[in-house]
Amino acid sequence: MNRRRRLVQGVLFVAFVLVPLVEIYVLVQVGQVIGAGWTILLLVLDALLGTWLIKHEGGRAWRALREAIDGGRMPATEIADGALILLGGTLLLAPGFVTDAFGILLILPFTRPLFRRLLAAAVARRLTIGSIDVRPPSGPQGGAGGPGRQGPGPGPGSGPVVRGEVIDDE
Template sequence: MKRLFLLLIIAVPALEIFTLIQVGHIIGGWLTFFLVIGMSGLGVYLLTVQGRYIMQQIRREMQMGQLPGDSLLNGACLLVGGTLLLIPGLLSDLIGMLLLLPGVRELPKSLIKLYLMKMMQKGNYVFYRRF
């Protein structure tokens, strides 16, 4: 796990820089700069709109006495997508934007559900309950 984390720390910024340089050669440096800024601005807008909707949905489900499992996974995807938008770079912005779009979010949610189910079957989870 440590090796994978170390590889990601080295590979992701290098890939981001390479992508920025290649896109800068194709469309120009200033357009690349404004593309990154524009994608981040659009992402912040989508994050606020989707975040408000998810929070309303969670409140509704809790008032009805239901556990907001799917809504919480949507919120987790929004959190990760918003964090990726804060990282300068085109690839992280693209992945972050995809996590903010409601229809595209289903694949990561299903992967998270599978991971959580495997953890629960193995007994590798912690359940916190507030009294």
């Protein structure tokens, strides 16, 4: 079994087996300390706080994204913030205190930069930058599409060339 498959299976095991077991354990412990009624009330208040926080921070992230786009700059930070708020909101949908705590940490504006850096590092690890050899092919079999050819797209001589002019309406 390859490494990626084991990682996916591990993540799924944690998400669908361990997290619910931890949530049930924490709910039972809190319920024993403060009572069932107070535990349910605390969960409802937690959900209301999470809903307000998602609405507030989601709106802020959306405005920041629009400003970045309108300003003509790449909205990398704003997109990462939106993704973290979406993930945090998803965690807040799951009943329980542990997922709610992680969800709130992902949404709060003063803890989000830490998770943004972690997200950027994870994305950077996943990106693979390859090089394309743009030198003309050499050797007797180095024609278009031959063994000497490297790089994407059609090679030279692979079809008719249509000459044209690009007109920008702006």
